[in-house]
Amino acid sequence: MLQEAELSIDDGAQESKNMKFAIKTFCKSGRARVGLLQLTTLGNKEIIEIETPALLLTTRKGLPAFIPPDHLPFLPSPDSRLLHFSPMHFMECPDLKTISKIGGVHRLLGLQGYGFVAVPRDSILSLPECNSSNKNGASFETPCGRFLVKPLEYMKMISSMKPDLWVSLADEVHASVTVKRNKVSVDRTITWLDTCISLKPRDGVLFGSIVGGCNVEERTRCAQEVAKRNVSGYYIGGFGLGDSIDERSTYLHAVTDSLPKEKPRQVCGLGLPEEVLQGIAAGIDLFDSTYIYHLTLEGFALIFPLNNDKCTQDPQLCPMASDYTKINLKATVYRKDTSRIVEGCTCYTCQNHTKAYINHLLNVHEMLAQILLEIHNTHHYLSFFRLIREAITEGKFEEFRQKFIQNRRGHLLAASPITFELESPVR
Structure with missing residues (x-):
């Protein structure tokens, strides 16, 4: 259980009842930290306790690409019990009504004792296509084609799939975009976050998305705005999209400097061991990475x-x-x-x-x-x-x-x- 001396989340929100996070140890010379994430799964109300920094297992439609459900117990537990998936993987089938009627992704996949983390983007099947995004929604390239997903449509996906933890819709852009386009992406992401908050389901834990591309000022502005919102954690997006690993620490530190220390931070796009260490040095707690998938595939x-x-x-x-x-x-x-x-x-x-x-x-x-x-x-x-x-x-x-x-x-x-x-x- 969490000790009284530890920092924990208690913002009065309904969703905080399903998740608690505490910092156990800070690095003496730096921002790296060890935490404890307690997540009450919506599948069977079982409490999963996972120490951070932790890896979310990359999945395709909710399951690791090459590991069938009966082989999941062979992985270290509880470290392997957080599964990352993109709702965009289900754009083709089954439809949302069917998933909702079954009881969400937990019952659809028969994995009630696992925690599911929904993120719009991944690096396998759902890639952000910023040139096709507009004020109405974010565009994604998928095996089924290109889709423009509006905040209302995205929230219908979340309500039907019932993930334990989910990330707000974000307008993630490539590192090469103009300053003006980057600023627009921040404005849209904040607006969409407000929409997601207003439509969020009763259960599930919301992480607010933070973008800003390769611009310290925009990263800082987005982080400060998201930190004002009623969210239980933060998703730092926009990495792995043409940015330089040599400059990444500056952007990561700009974000974490603007966030409260007591809430967890998740990042996408940092997969190599060096990149993971870079993120942890900046104070990141959760990583979703396709590194294992690509190694295995080759x-x-x-x-x-x-x-x-x-x-x-x-x-x-x-x-x-x-x-x-x-x-x-x-x-x-x-x-x-x-x-x-x-x-x-x-x-x-x-x-x-x-x-x-x-x-x-x-x-x-x-x-x-x-x-x-x-x-x-x-x-x-x-x-x-x-x-x-x-x-x-x-x-x-x-x-x-x-x-x-x-x-x-x-x-x-x-x-x-x-x-x-x-x-x-x-x-």
Whole structure:
């Protein structure tokens, strides 16, 4: 339970009854923090307690792309019990009346004990298309085509799907837009937030969206305006849309400086380990990332050391198949490799299968390959978040961050240039 000395949310809103958040530890030299998120799921009123910083598992229509429901229990719990989805995934079918009649996404998917977080945008199936957005609504590119979603339509989706936590509609723009267009996006996002607040359902927790592109003043203005509203947390959008990782810290700090410390912050668009560490250093609590999805899709498995020690260059790791942070299990070097992906890893995949078997599955295009890979990659990345929380608690976050980035940079530089040709954009 939350201790009296901790900061907690109690703004008198109905939705705060379904969520409590408390800061357990602040980093002594920085903004990184460890918190505890208590979420009462609307599926069965079960309380999920998750320590932050935490990862929301990316899904397609509510489920991880390659992990069926009966395999979800193989993931670390409760760390894996927050699922991110976009309502836009359901634009084609089933219709909203059917979802509402069934009882929302929890009962539709049979996952009453999981927390569902609804965000309009993701980086797989629902991409913001700012050139087609207008004052009436936000435009999204989906596999079913381009859709203009108005605030009223969006709220009908939320009311029907009944997510535990949901983000207000935002006009997210690319980093290359003009100053005028960026300002308009902030104005629209604030207006739409007010509409979402006025139409919000009785249950569910609302996070207010913050945008502002690559402009410190607009980011600050949007954050200050959203902080005045009756919301339980904040969604920081507009990243991963052409912005530079070198300049991102400035924008993140501008936002978090303008937000109350006692409420949780979620960000979209930061997926690589370095980007996650960058966000945590700015005081971000929740991350939704497609990093695991893209790794799995391309046949990669995470192998970077979880003790943050320098990775020794295993002679069995072929430079063409590995950069010492991940390995390409499609490579022929693993055809007869009977070892586990990571020795000592406790995930289902490493406990039961070898690199040779997954290599075989990948090369015969058997979907079980992606299932086993996503289980391992998710388990490994959740363990990475656990180590981050431990480092913050011990007052060693900056040391952990710098050492991790330095080691990873060294591994990438040591890898053969051929590796990068094989990897496509996955880093």
